[in-house]
Amino acid sequence: MSQTTEPTASAVAAGEPATFPPRxxxxxxxxxxxxxPRFLISGTIVALMLLMAAFPQLFAGFGSDPNAxxxxxxxxxxxxSEHIFGVDIQGCDYYTNVIYGAxxxxxxxxxxxxxSFVVAAILGALAGYFGGWVDVIISRACDMAFGxxxxxxxxxxxxxxxxRTVWTVIFALxxxxxxxxxxxxxxxxxxxxxxxxxxxxxxxxxxxxRIIKSHIIPNSLTPLLVLQTLGVGGVISAEAGLTxxxxxxxxxSVSWGLQLAAARDYISAxxxxxxxxxxxxxxxxxxxxxxxxALRDEFDPKGK
Amino acid sequence: MLGYTIRRIxxxxxxxxxxxxxxxxxxxxxPGDPIAALTGARPLPESTVAQxxxxxxxxxxxxxxxxxxxxxxxxxxxxxxxxxRPVLGLILERLPTTFALALTAWVLxxxxxxxxxxxxxxxxxxAGDHFALVFTVVFLGVxxxxxxxxxxTVFGVQLGWVNPAGISAGWxxxxxxxxxxxxxEAAAGLARLTRTSLVGVLRSEYMRTARAKGLSPRRVIWGHxxxxxxxxxxxxxxxxxxxxxxxxxxxxxxxxxxxxxxLMVTSINNKEGTIVVGIATMLVLxxxxxxxxxxxxYGVIDPRVRV
Numbered sequence: 001m002s003q004t005t006e007p008t009a010s011a012v013a014a015g016e017p018a019t020f021p022p023r024x025x026x027x028x029x030x031x032x033x034x035x036x037p038r039f040l041i042s043g044t045i046v047a048l049m050l051l052m053a054a055f056p057q058l059f060a061g062f063g064s065d066p067n068a069x070x071x072x073x074x075x076x077x078x079x080x081s082e083h084i085f086g087v088d089i090q091g092c093d094y095y096t097n098v099i100y101g102a103x104x105x106x107x108x109x110x111x112x113x114x115x116s117f118v119v120a121a122i123l124g125a126l127a128g129y130f131g132g133w134v135d136v137i138i139s140r141a142c143d144m145a146f147g148x149x150x151x152x153x154x155x156x157x158x159x160x161x162x163x164r165t166v167w168t169v170i171f172a173l174x175x176x177x178x179x180x181x182x183x184x185x186x187x188x189x190x191x192x193x194x195x196x197x198x199x200x201x202x203x204x205x206x207x208x209x210r211i212i213k214s215h216i217i218p219n220s221l222t223p224l225l226v227l228q229t230l231g232v233g234g235v236i237s238a239e240a241g242l243t244x245x246x247x248x249x250x251x252x253s254v255s256w257g258l259q260l261a262a263a264r265d266y267i268s269a270x271x272x273x274x275x276x277x278x279x280x281x282x283x284x285x286x287x288x289x290x291x292x293x294a295l296r297d298e299f300d301p302k303g304k
Numbered sequence: 305m306l307g308y309t310i311r312r313i314x315x316x317x318x319x320x321x322x323x324x325x326x327x328x329x330x331x332x333x334x335p336g337d338p339i340a341a342l343t344g345a346r347p348l349p350e351s352t353v354a355q356x357x358x359x360x361x362x363x364x365x366x367x368x369x370x371x372x373x374x375x376x377x378x379x380x381x382x383x384x385x386x387x388x389r390p391v392l393g394l395i396l397e398r399l400p401t402t403f404a405l406a407l408t409a410w411v412l413x414x415x416x417x418x419x420x421x422x423x424x425x426x427x428x429x430x431a432g433d434h435f436a437l438v439f440t441v442v443f444l445g446v447x448x449x450x451x452x453x454x455x456x457t458v459f460g461v462q463l464g465w466v467n468p469a470g471i472s473a474g475w476x477x478x479x480x481x482x483x484x485x486x487x488x489e490a491a492a493g494l495a496r497l498t499r500t501s502l503v504g505v506l507r508s509e510y511m512r513t514a515r516a517k518g519l520s521p522r523r524v525i526w527g528h529x530x531x532x533x534x535x536x537x538x539x540x541x542x543x544x545x546x547x548x549x550x551x552x553x554x555x556x557x558x559x560x561x562x563x564x565x566x567l568m569v570t571s572i573n574n575k576e577g578t579i580v581v582g583i584a585t586m587l588v589l590x591x592x593x594x595x596x597x598x599x600x601x602y603g604v605i606d607p608r609v610r611v
Contacts, residue, residue: 245569
């Protein structure tokens with residue numbers, strides 16, 4: 001829906017010169033979005049990371065296992081032609097471990113964001129469309145969840161569990177990640193609801209279901225989706241940070257946060273243990289942030 | 305203005321109650337027996353256990369415990385931990401360190417973020433602006449604790465410019481590196497907001513009017529554009545100071561700074577629920593206080609809000 005109406009608006013917002021002092025406006029044909037460098041690069045990173053999370057075997061070799069073929073005698077060996085990322089403390093191939101670490105981060109990022117998206121879409125639409133006491137209850141609940149700083153709240157929840165898997169972390173982060181989305185959805189639904197064409201279709205006797213289905217949802221869901229995409233990077237880095245200080249994932253899981261935490265004790269003896277997971281983590285978060293921004297500039301020119 | 309202030313405080317009360325209730329309920333659910341954690345290997349006699357449970361009201365129903373806690377809180381009493389130390393004292397002992405860190409980081413962020421944001425906004429669409437954007441993307445995209453680890457390794461361990469951890473060097477030397485890391489991470493958001501806001505203001509009609517009246521570009525920018533562009537920025541700045549207190553937890557753990565973040569992590573490991581609840585409650589109160597302050601300040605800057 002919005003793709004067909006957006007191009008002119010997004011061209012204005014996506015980096016044209018300011019009109020102060022008023023200047024000529026360059027008219028450029030920027031071509032389809034998937035050919036622009038930022039989208040292309042970040043999209044490739046995101047696609048690669050998703051693939052890595054889903055099928056680590058594609059990258060680490062079939063039949064490989066992060067815990068197989070470990071040789072403690074080779075502990076902390078620097079990168080070599082045999083082990084291109086070196087060897088970790090237990091003497092396992094670090095490249096395989098780093099590749100398998102993608103799954104936890106990506107899973108947490110995507111699932112937490114998806115949950116927030118669904119909750120925000122439903123609660124925000126209810127609050128924005130019906131207003132009144134529904135709005136009051138939902139908005140106050142948002143205020144309460146907002147009253148707790150995100151990282152702090154996640155820590156309070158995570159400490160309840162002594163053994164924390166990916167799903168525990170997802171639960172803790174999802175519990176406090178939704179209020180921003182709900183507020184956004186609420187205001188965007190309110191705005192759409194008051195537009196003339198919606199009022200017109202109300203006057204024409206369209207049912208509530210029809211108005212919500214064919215006007216409200218298409219016009220407010222895309223911006224919300226884009227906003228949530230922007231948040232994936234933040235969730236991934238929150239997970240890694242919490243895991244790093246020992247409050248996130250716990251050992252049998254394989255994750256970049258855990259690898260970084262373990263590498264800390266060997267900073268000067270084996271810097272490669274720190275460099276590779278940090279590099280992958282940074283690349284992933286950066287990829288998702290850039291991807292989200294490219295999408296936002298395309299679909300939601302106002303958010304820029 | 306007074307009515308507005310009272311209304312804002314009134315709106316805060318349910319939020320305080322809801323947030324503390326949430327924290328208290330979550331900690332109440334914490335598995336494990338705090339008394340078992342207290343004694344170590346040797347089990348206590350039944351009667352002593354009963355005595356302790358009685359003294360700390362552990363056998364009361366949850367709502368009664370919560371009510372007691374809130375009643376104490378109203379009198380400025382955060383309870384005592386299982387070693388008999390008042391929790392408020394423990395927190396207040398650590399709070400100055402965390403405040404020093406958060407405030408240093410906040411000021412650094414203010415300077416870096418505003419400078420980059422204003423520069424990018426004034427040079428919108430030109431090379432300087434693109435440079436500013438690249439800066440913000442890098443600092444938004446690279447996780448803060450990765451920057452922290454990198455900075456600690458390079459400046460603390462390899463170059464030896466500052467102590468890699470601890471606060472024995474005192475303020476400012478011990479705080480400069482962690483504060484800079486926090487500042488850069490947060491400055492990116494601030495720079496973006498400032499830039500966007502400034503670009504929006506520069507495009508507005510009244511800027512054209514001001515130029516048409518014959519004001520010099522300098523007067524227009526300093527007197528009109530920046531002043532109006534700062535309205536959303538002030539809100540963000542106030543909220544972020546409180547947010548930085550929460551964010552300091554991870555940075556404190558990395559740089560081994562004995563602030564409330566460190567206290568929180570040790571209390572979690574020792575199952576000291578009272579301290580965890582105390583810290584979280586304290587931070588929530590501080591956070592809401594800053595929220596209120598920002599809202600009131602907002603009314604001063606932008607008279608349209610005071611209706």
